[in-house]
Amino acid sequence: xxxxxxxxxxxTFGGLTAVGDVSFKVDxxxxxGLIGPNGAGKTTVFNLITGNYVPNAGSILFEGRELSGMAxxxxxxxxxxxxxxxxxxxxxxxxVENVLAGCHCRMKAGIFSAMLRTPSxxxxxxxxxQLAMRELSFVGLAHxxxxxxxxxxxxxxRLLEIARALATGPKLLILDxxxxxxxxxxxDQLVALIGRLKERGITVLLIEHDMSLVMRACEELVVLEYGxxxxxxxxxxxxxxxxxxxxxxxxx
Amino acid sequence: MMTRKRGLAVIGIILFATxxxxxxxxxxxDARYWVDVINNVGLYAILALSLTVILCDAxxxxxxxxAFYAVGAYTGAILNTQLGVPxxxxxPVAGITAGIFSAIIARPVIHLRGDYLLIVTVGVxxxxxxxxxxxxxxITGGPNGIFGIARPELFGFKIKRPDHFFYLIxxxxxxxxxxxxxxxxxxFGRALDYLxxxxxxxxxxxxxxxxxxxxxxxxxxxxxxxxxSLFAAKMTIISPESFSFWESVVIFMIVxxxxxxxMAGVLLGTFIVIALPEVFRDFASxxxxxxxxxxxxxxxxxxQGLLPPKPRKFILPKLAEEGD
Ligand SMILES: Nc1ncnc2c1ncn2[C@@H]1O[C@H](COP(=O)(O)OP(=O)(O)O)[C@@H](O)[C@H]1O
Ligand SMILES: [Mg+2]
Numbered sequence: 001x002x003x004x005x006x007x008x009x010x011x012t013f014g015g016l017t018a019v020g021d022v023s024f025k026v027d028x029x030x031x032x033g034l035i036g037p038n039g040a041g042k043t044t045v046f047n048l049i050t051g052n053y054v055p056n057a058g059s060i061l062f063e064g065r066e067l068s069g070m071a072x073x074x075x076x077x078x079x080x081x082x083x084x085x086x087x088x089x090x091x092x093x094x095x096v097e098n099v100l101a102g103c104h105c106r107m108k109a110g111i112f113s114a115m116l117r118t119p120s121x122x123x124x125x126x127x128x129x130q131l132a133m134r135e136l137s138f139v140g141l142a143h144x145x146x147x148x149x150x151x152x153x154x155x156x157x158r159l160l161e162i163a164r165a166l167a168t169g170p171k172l173l174i175l176d177x178x179x180x181x182x183x184x185x186x187x188d189q190l191v192a193l194i195g196r197l198k199e200r201g202i203t204v205l206l207i208e209h210d211m212s213l214v215m216r217a218c219e220e221l222v223v224l225e226y227g228x229x230x231x232x233x234x235x236x237x238x239x240x241x242x243x244x245x246x247x248x249x250x251x252x
Numbered sequence: 253m254m255t256r257k258r259g260l261a262v263i264g265i266i267l268f269a270t271x272x273x274x275x276x277x278x279x280x281x282d283a284r285y286w287v288d289v290i291n292n293v294g295l296y297a298i299l300a301l302s303l304t305v306i307l308c309d310a311x312x313x314x315x316x317x318x319a320f321y322a323v324g325a326y327t328g329a330i331l332n333t334q335l336g337v338p339x340x341x342x343x344p345v346a347g348i349t350a351g352i353f354s355a356i357i358a359r360p361v362i363h364l365r366g367d368y369l370l371i372v373t374v375g376v377x378x379x380x381x382x383x384x385x386x387x388x389x390x391i392t393g394g395p396n397g398i399f400g401i402a403r404p405e406l407f408g409f410k411i412k413r414p415d416h417f418f419y420l421i422x423x424x425x426x427x428x429x430x431x432x433x434x435x436x437x438x439x440f441g442r443a444l445d446y447l448x449x450x451x452x453x454x455x456x457x458x459x460x461x462x463x464x465x466x467x468x469x470x471x472x473x474x475x476x477x478x479x480x481s482l483f484a485a486k487m488t489i490i491s492p493e494s495f496s497f498w499e500s501v502v503i504f505m506i507v508x509x510x511x512x513x514x515m516a517g518v519l520l521g522t523f524i525v526i527a528l529p530e531v532f533r534d535f536a537s538x539x540x541x542x543x544x545x546x547x548x549x550x551x552x553x554x555x556q557g558l559l560p561p562k563p564r565k566f567i568l569p570k571l572a573e574e575g576d
Contacts, residue, residue, distance in 0.1 A: 050456060076458035088453035090446060096566055101446045105458030107439050111471060114438030115431045121438070128439075130569045145568055168458045 002061075003028040003172055003203050004049070004080075009058035011044055018044040020227040021058070026172070026220075031194060031204045033218035033235075035211075037247055041227040042207045043085055046176055050082050051075045062172070077105040081165035085176040085207070087157050089164075091150040095141060098149050098160055099132035102167025106131075135163040139193060154181040162193070166202075173197060175206040179213050191217050211248075215239070223247070269422075272415035287414040289530050294421035295483055297522040298428050300506040301515065302475035305432070307504070308513030308561075309441065310468035311448030313366045316373030317476055317503050319380045322495035323350040324477025325484045326384070329398040330391055332484070339404045343481040350477025351470045358469040362462065377500050384492040397491025404485045417486050424482060428475065429515055436515075437564070444468055502526075509547065511557030520558055 002025040011019040019041040026032045034042050047053045049060055051072040060067040067075055076082075081102070090098050107128055113121040136142045139159040144152060149160060158178055165173055179187045187210065194217045197204055208214045214221065214235065221238045223231040225247040231238050238244055267274075271290060275283040299321060306314045327346040331337040337345075361372045387394035404411045404420065411420055435441050446454035447461045455461045484490050502525060510521025529543060550558075 052452070052456075071460070071462075072455045073458050073460045076456065081458075082456055084453070084456070088450055088456070090449045090453065092449065092563070093445070094563060094566070096568065097442070097564055100442060101454065101457040101459065104439060104443060104446075109439050111435065111440050111467065114435050114440050117434055125438070126569065129566060133569055146566075148563070164457055 001028050002026060003063060004205065005059075005061040006045070006049075007059045007061070009045070009048060009060060010056045011041075011048055011053055012056055017227050019048065019055075019224075022224070022227070022229050023058075024222045024229065024232060026203060026205050028171075028203055029198065029201060030219050031198055031206070031217055032220045032222065033214045034205060034207045034222050034224065035209075035214055036224035036230075039226075040224040042224055043176055044227075045224070046082060046174055046207065049075075049174060050080060073105065076168050076170075079169070079171035080174065081168045081170035081172075082174045083158070083161040083165055083176055083178060085180065087154075087161060089149040089157055089160060091148070093149060094145065095147050095149055095152065095160055096129070096132050096136065096145040099135055099163050099167050100128055102135075102164040103128040103131055106167075106169055132163075132167055135166045136160075138166065138196070139163045140189070155183065155186040158182065158190075159193075170202060172203045172205065175204065177207050177209060179208060179210050187213055211239075272418045284414050287418055289527055291414060291417050291421050291486065293522050293526045294418075294425045295479055295486070296503065296506060296526050297519055298421075298425050298479045298482075299476055299503050300510070300518045300522055301425075301428050301432055302472045302479065303503050303507050304472075304513055304515070304518055305435075305444070305475075306468050306472040307507055309436075309444040309448065310465055311366075311444075312362070312465060312468065313370035314373045314469075314472070315370045315500050315504055316375070316377030317472070318495045318497070318499035319373075319377040320350040320354055320473035320476035321480040321483070321499070322380060322384065322492075323353045323473075324480025325490050325495070326392055326398070326480070327477065328481030329401050329484045329490050332401050333398055334391070339401060339481060339485040340406065343478050346481040347474040347478035350480065351474035353477075354469045354473030355466060358466055362465045362469070374497065374500070377495075377497055381492050381495055381497075384495070393491075395492060397489060397494075398484075399489035401484050401488045401490070403488070411485075421482060421486070424478075433515065440464075440467070442564075505547070509550065509557060511559040511561065513561040514557070514559045517557055517559030517561075524558075 004026040007023050009019055009022045010017065022045065034045060036042055044053065048055050049067065051067065051070050055068050062078065062080060090101065107124050109121040109124055133142055133145065136145055139162050141156060141159055141163060144156065149157065152160060158181065162175070162178065179190055182190060191213060194204055218235055221232060221235050222229060223238060223244050230243045230247060231241045272287045275286055279286060299317065303314065303317045306312050324346040327349040328339055328342045331342040331345060332339045357376050361369055364372060383389070384392050385395050392398065406420070411417060443459050443464045446457065446459055447464055451461050506521040506525045507518060509525065511517025529540070
């Protein structure tokens with residue numbers, strides 16, 4: 001069953017069609033890769049899914065519900081979490097505080113319960129901290145909890161973004177170039193992490209340049225070029241597709 | 253070390269809390285005057301703390317804070333003089349009125365970038381002041397303002413002398429510090445920090461950034477409104493000139509000078525901006541010149557303010573061994 005479904009989604013910036021009439025489905029529990037040369041419109045597709053951009057045409061359905069027009073924070077609390085291609089952590093805050101940002105949408109306490117420090121508010125705070133630490137330990141960063149985000153290595157910052165996204169309790173996790181800036185060893189660990197996400201029942205949609213990672217981690221691929229979908233299917237079939245080969249050889 | 257620091261803090265608080273009592277012996281001639289100066293410091297400290305929520309926590313440039321202060325002061329004064337509501341009972345109503353007023357203004361402009369928002373808030377402050385002078389609402393008494401505001405009463409005790417007001421104002425300031433500190437350590441306080449640091453990342457982490465921007469305005473303005481009521485009670489007479497653009501600038505200055513979001517810094521900043529010029533009264537006009545220069549030097553060499561905010565600390569729960 002499809003958890004996410006894009007139908008004829010188009011997004012233009014002035015005269016430029018960044019995404020043109022793109023349709024694809026992401027099955028629940030699967031790991032899908034969105035690939036294509038630089039400037040193909042991959043990040044724009046992510047921004048459309050998370051409500052950062054509103055499509056000019058087409059529909060985006062998550063669990064059968066229309067997303068376009070919904071505020072980003074509502075989309076996140078309905079179960080889609082993301083990471084950013086250019087890392088967007090709260091650099092001056094500690095690692096655990098970054099993850100607590102993700103916990104926010106699963107918490108309730110407002111101004112008054114915080115001022116009165118009610119028992120339920122205190123319990124909620126403690127549970128959020130516990131959840132944050134669990135997600136940090138899931139990505140292997142629990143020992144860095146009190147460090148400042150800015151002091152983490154590039155690869156660890158990518159993992160921290162994943163932990164923050166996981167703290168929102170997503171059903172679908174979308175990762176924009178998660179291996180960007182990682183060394184081969186870190187990339188191997190990332191592939192293992194994606195496997196463990198799948199075991200947790202989280203559907204993963206990821207953008208990646210590194211073809212070897214894509215081939216190892218993904219079950220399905222969707223290929224974009226100049227905003228148009230040029231291929232989709234199993235990694236091996238996609239890899240052998242002449243249009244895909246041409247798209248990649250043409251730009252690299 | 254820690255206990256020694258704490259001991260010093262306790263002594264400091266006791267000395268401060270008994271200020272009106274010992275000042276009578278230290279400066280028998282003008283003790284009342286000095287207590288009144290410290291009362292003004294208290295009012296500005298609360299105002300600055302309330303602006304901190306909007307300016308530092310949520311990162312929205314509000315240079316019209318005196319407008320919310322004015323709405324609260326006038327609401328309290330009108331309720332008291334026209335309807336006979338005791339001023340301390342009118343205080344929460346004044347706060348809520350100022351809060352609603354701020355929400356109406358803030359809603360359409362909350363997306364504006366820092367400098368644009370600053371200009372809008374300056375405009376709002378001026379429009380309100382001019383509306384008060386011209387008695388647009390018909391109940392604010394025009395340029396003369398409102399007088400005859402009754403002295404507040406607390407459990408049958410009439411608060412009228414400066415040393416009485418010292419405890420009322422600083423009691424409210426202490427309550428403000430206590431509550432705002434709790435807020436800082438909560439989901440609400442963190443949400444404001446996230447949205448200030450990176451609104452896109454905050455929204456992408458599931459935080460309703462519009463809602464929190466509005467809530468910050470609402471809270472800051474509500475608090476300024478309540479402070480306005482305290483001011484009306486202390487003065488027994490209020491007029492538009494008490495809420496000029498300069499007031500907004502002073503409150504803004506205190507917050508930036510003090511350390512952009514650190515509450516101890518805000519208190520220190522208030523003492524420097526409000527009380528220090530009084531200490532150097534003998535220098536008459538030169539004091540503002542020196543003061544202005546000192547501000548400029550500081551903004552060049554210590555941009556983060558006197559006491560910049562410290563990162564939050566968490567007591568981490570113990571977990572089983574790390575996954576990998
Ligand atoms: N906010 C924007 N305004 C204008 N053009 C944009 C914007 N975002 C993306 N683009 C353009 O859309 C195209 C696709 O960009 P992007 O989705 O970032 O590609 P990819 O992630 O596949 O490298 C590029 O030509 C880019 O310049
Ligand atoms: Mg991209």
